[in-house]
Amino acid sequence: MKTKSDKSVVVIGAGIGGLSAAIRLAASGLPVTVIEAQATPGGKMRTLPSAAGPVDAGPTVLTMRAVFDDLFAVAGTRIEDHLTLIPQPVLARHWWPDGSRLDLFADPQASQAAIAEFAGGQAADEFGRFHRLSAQLYEAFDAPVMQAARPRLGSIALNAIINPRLWLSLLPRMTLARQMARSFADPRLRQLFGRYATYVGGAPDLSPAVLALIWAAEQRGVWAVQGGMHRLAQVMAGLATGLGASITYGVWARRIERQGGRVTAIELSDGRTLACDQVVFNGDPAALLAGLLGNGPQGALTPQAAHPRSLSAWVWAFAATPQGADLVHHNVFFCADAAREFGPIGKGQMPDEATLYVCAQDRAAGPPDPGTVERFEIIMNAPPKTTQSPGEILQCRNRTFPQLARFGLTFDLPAQDAALTTPQGFSHLFPGSQGSLYGRSPVGILASFQRPGARTQLPGLYLAGGGAHPGAGVPMAALSGRHAAEAILSDLTSASTSHRMVMPGGMSTVSRTTGSAPSR
Numbered sequence: 138m139k140t141k142s143d144k145s146v147v148v149i150g151a152g153i154g155g156l157s158a159a160i161r162l163a164a165s166g167l168p169v170t171v172i173e174a175q176a177t178p179g180g181k182m183r184t185l186p187s188a189a190g191p192v193d194a195g196p197t198v199l200t201m202r203a204v205f206d207d208l209f210a211v212a213g214t215r216i217e218d219h220l221t222l223i224p225q226p227v228l229a230r231h232w233w234p235d236g237s238r239l240d241l242f243a244d245p246q247a248s249q250a251a252i253a254e255f256a257g258g259q260a261a262d263e264f265g266r267f268h269r270l271s272a273q274l275y276e277a278f279d280a281p282v283m284q285a286a287r288p289r290l291g292s293i294a295l296n297a298i299i300n301p302r303l304w305l306s307l308l309p310r311m312t313l314a315r316q317m318a319r320s321f322a323d324p325r326l327r328q329l330f331g332r333y334a335t336y337v338g339g340a341p342d343l344s345p346a347v348l349a350l351i352w353a354a355e356q357r358g359v360w361a362v363q364g365g366m367h368r369l370a371q372v373m374a375g376l377a378t379g380l381g382a383s384i385t386y387g388v389w390a391r392r393i394e395r396q397g398g399r400v401t402a403i404e405l406s407d408g409r410t411l412a413c414d415q416v417v418f419n420g421d422p423a424a425l426l427a428g429l430l431g432n433g434p435q436g437a438l439t440p441q442a443a444h445p446r447s448l449s450a451w452v453w454a455f456a457a458t459p460q461g462a463d464l465v466h467h468n469v470f471f472c473a474d475a476a477r478e479f480g481p482i483g484k485g486q487m488p489d490e491a492t493l494y495v496c497a498q499d500r501a502a503g504p505p506d507p508g509t510v511e512r513f514e515i516i517m518n519a520p521p522k523t524t525q526s527p528g529e530i531l532q533c534r535n536r537t538f539p540q541l542a543r544f545g546l547t548f549d550l551p552a553q554d555a556a557l558t559t560p561q562g563f564s565h566l567f568p569g570s571q572g573s574l575y576g577r578s579p580v581g582i583l584a585s586f587q588r589p590g591a592r593t594q595l596p597g598l599y600l601a602g603g604g605a606h607p608g609a610g611v612p613m614a615a616l617s618g619r620h621a622a623e624a625i626l627s628d629l630t631s632a633s634t635s636h637r638m639v640m641p642g643g644m645s646t647v648s649r650t651t652g653s654a655p656s657r
């Protein structure tokens with residue numbers, strides 16, 4: 138259905154959530170203006186230059202493809218007409234300091250066989266039970282949480298009544314670490330699946346057990362994007378402009394103005410003021426709370442919408458020729474003791490030992506010829522921070538490359554400091570975030586219910602992005618954009634219905650005659 142409006146809907150930020158909202162709003166016939174501070178779209182889906190070309194310095198793989206199939210269909214096209222997606226039969230290769238190694242596969246039977254060889258028949262049985270639990274959690278949370286505008290507790294409870302096995306995972310004190318301790322006897326498997334908490338910026342011993350569903354999300358397919366993940370953001374920006382949206386890069390939204398209790402305009406760093414009735418904010422909700430967009434959004438969110446903060450990371454993105462380890466696209470080099478990683482991080486310190494994720498970007502379609510200069514992204518978890526001491530970069534280097542060398546992985550050229558994005562760097566790139574990469578931390582069973590939804594308490598101001606419901610990660614951010622667009626369209630429809638219902642004598646049959654947002 139085409140919706141009419143004179144003023145543009147302004148989307149602040151061309152991250153995945155902002156672009157997803159822009160595509161849907163433009164496809165509905167609304168004028169849309171996207172304002173992006175950086176020179177390119179994508180936000181965290183960014184690249185850094187290297188001798189082998191732009192190297193991904195953000196997300197490395199695409200999951201929950203159906204979310205994007207749906208978004209591209211809204212734009213009247215198909216993802217495969219714009220991007221080459223390379224399915225990954227090996228989801229990840231995992232390495233431990235004791236010399237053991239485990240591949241997990243897109244095919245669960247292959248994973249079970251690999252686990253049997255790795256840790257024995259009992260572990261393979263445990264994996265089978267975990268696999269089923271993960272699928273059930275995914276089913277229980279997909280429609281009522283991820284796809285819904287707000288989490289529906291009643292539907293989750295109903296699912297748990299139908300399937301009592303789920304109750305245990307929903308208990309208030311059931312963290313992902315506890316769930317993994319119940320699921321697996323082998324500490325390496327506990328460590329492996331417990332690490333899913335970090336996918337949404339949490340620590341395994343604080344995050345809810347339901348994050349075990351991430352395994353089921355990966356079972357639905359993991360794809361690399363030919364040319365790098367950043368291509369997805371570029372294509373999405375192209376879809377938005379193709380539908381009539383305008384995108385201005387290199388300009389900050391400085392203020393969101395309100396009058397009469399609702400959004401009226403935004404003020405830009407280039408001196409312009411754009412009058413608007415609806416703003417989608419794709420930055421970190423913490424920026425609104427910190428007053429970085431002026432006083433207008435004051436009271437739009439409660440502090441709990443953005444606090445406590447999720448994890449940050451040290452991220453290397455560089456090109457070099459690797460030696461000594463048989464890498465696949467996705468590789469995880471575990472530290473010996475997860476407590477020595479997450480204990481210090483929880484206190485805001487550099488981990489004593491680090492688990493390192495290594496993406497060999499050019500191996501998505503198989504190993505390149507020996508001696509090839511390849512692109513790499515290495516991620517080490519870190520606490521959120523706005524400042525850092527000069528020594529910390531050296532500490533990060535020492536936690537990264539010597540540790541990889543102990544696993545036999547070396548590079549012919551040392552990565553330059555410029556190839557490193559630090560937590561402080563992230564806090565500059567994403568103002569108000571304090572370096573957190575995933576918005577509010579997923580602490581506790583109620584984490585899903587505490588993220589802000591698309592509507593805020595300020596009529597006309599909507600949220601989209603990893604800091605809003607349903608949370609962080611590329612597909613979730615895209616879903617948040619859908620929720621923001623649907624909220625705007627529904628509010629516009631109810632506003633125009635209200636106007637149409639004004640009686641000839643001027644008396645309104647309903648009390649609400651503007652597009653003010655209903656409370657959540």
Ligand SMILES: Cc1cc2nc3c(=O)[nH]c(=O)nc-3n(C[C@H](O)[C@H](O)[C@H](O)COP(=O)(O)OP(=O)(O)OC[C@H]3O[C@@H](n4cnc5c(N)ncnc54)[C@H](O)[C@@H]3O)c2cc1C
Pocket residue numbers: 149150151152153154155172173174175178179180181182194195196197198199200388389390391419420421450452516566567568574575601602603604608609610611612614615
């Ligand atoms: C190193 C790393 C690895 C990751 N790996 C994965 C992965 O493998 N799989 C996965 O699914 N997810 C992954 N993620 C998470 C995923 O990248 C994010 O959750 C998702 O991209 C966030 O999208 P977003 O919509 O929140 O927008 P963001 O990426 O946060 O972008 C927000 C945009 O808004 C702009 N902006 C903010 N304020 C203003 C303003 N005032 N004026 C103008 N512009 C503004 C910013 O410049 C930015 O471009 C990873 C993230 C990182 C950092």
